Amino acid sequence: MNLELAADRTHPRVSVSGLCFPTLSAVDVIEVVGGLGVSKTSLTSAKVREVGADAVAAASRKHGVDVVTTTALLRFDLTPGADIEDQVLQARADIDQAAAVGAGTIYTLTGRRVFADWDENAAAYAEITADLVEYAAGKGIAVALEPTNWLYADLNFVHSFHDALLLGRRTGMGVCLDVFHVWTEAELRDEIRENIELVSHVQLSDMTPGMRSLPCRAVTGAGDVPVRQVVEWLLAAGYTGTFDLELSGPSIDERGHREAAAESVAWLGRLLTELGV
Template sequence: MHPRVNLHQVAFVRESTAAFIGYCREIGVPNMTLVTPLLMQPGGVEEAQAALAAGGPRAAVVNHPIAMGSSLDRVGDEESEKLLKAIDIAATLGAPVIYLVSGGRGSLLWEAAAERFAELVAPCLPAASEKGVLLTVESASPLNADMHIAHTLDDTVRLAEIAGIGVCIELNACWYEADLKEKFRRAMPLTGLVQVCDYVLGDRFTPNRAVVGDGVVPIEWLLGTILELGYTGVFDLELIGPRIEQEGPRAASKRAAENLSEILTKLGA
């Protein structure tokens, strides 16, 4: 398996973190994204630490949602406290990157929502810097407007600049945009994570992820361009949706990891 392949826990949230880590070890995936909704449960961090102690995959990324189930016009400073806890968890597990879901805009204009997001993140920046954890914010489909505000790569970079953090390029949410090479070039100095999946034409629901190689996304060109521009991090497979459920998370994840590994090897990553 290519050393830069990373598998996201999202397809395995009905299982324990230990089971997910064990599965990654079994199929040879070297890196993982772990999620705070599970890690913040009682004993969640200790479970992950015990599973990681057996060797094999490392926790490369932690995913943390801000204002999940609410919106930025309704949440208080407790969201900053939760993010501080997420930073502590990432540092404890040795994960150098956290990627954030921003929270929805609610009744706010985009600019006001962005400022509120930045206000919530600001108290956490010194702790993240001290602990060596890079905070990033992802691009996400507009079908996720209830939980996120950055739905183009340009808006994601703009939001990251406002908040003083990094960028997670979610290819599922931007592969169809124009002038991508220049957008990647602008984003690259801030980019701490790239997420990969495929899309099958005609899927009109969310989440709508497909295994790498099953759809129409020009993955080899996208990854080649990102590598050419100097990206040195992992490539995260965030697999979720009916296609993944139908095939089964284990079979789909293994196939996606192997296909991504082949592409990265071909590209000389």
């Protein structure tokens, strides 16, 4: 692929996640993303910590790439009586770091399910995170919950867009809509339309047909996920944020990280332009 051609045609609402480049530092990710002609990226809090927020902010200015989203460790041990002081301090540090690099959103997992009843977990999580959500809001940052496949139950008790919406309303958080994890849900279109104000961040990828283990993501537009239709639903509902490409797994490694990102950027840019965005 001609990367310069792809760069010339990049749409301003396209973002490329640092997770697309697992071996690169945050600074190097920003340089590569800028080289693809993309003006936005998301980074993990761990990658930002490795090089420091000042270095990330400087790289963003140098390459014209905004860090729109980072992760944050609002993942807690919900066991009654658990000592979570260090976890709360880390969550605050992640929020401060996100503000330092200019991110407007952070997204997180919840921590594992402790109680058999889902609602008890939700209540415990809401109590722990209330002050953190307020702290983030004071810095102009929205906190978003990411639903994941149930195979991540050791890290998260939210495994559907529907449940993320329930917990989001309970905690004052938004939702990070990772289409890879939720595209098969029966009421996805209706719930997007009815709850678009809670969608803080959108992640896109495709799925490699026939794969039976995770991660099995594919170049966007080259798999079985109806990415085009989901993007259309989000836009029709009034979503105004970025579309963050998150690519990982054997098929991405085989294709090449930069090549997979470039192909996905070009595909998504064409789609958004075609849809009149």
